[in-house]
Amino acid sequence: MAAYDEAVADPATLERVQQDMSDGLALGVQGTPTFFLNGEMISPASPDEFRALIDAALEG
16 A cells, blocks of 8 residues: 555656546547547447447458
């Protein structure tokens, strides 16, 4: 826990988290989980649909 507390308190950690959040917002991410496939945001309704999208991308 001490290492975790130290990492969380480090200003560099906050900077990285803020940068990641900014990057996500710029890409339209509004929550988690958010998935991207070949640079496009996808919203599969089920695990089967998720697999189908990945399989189609691998084939194409």
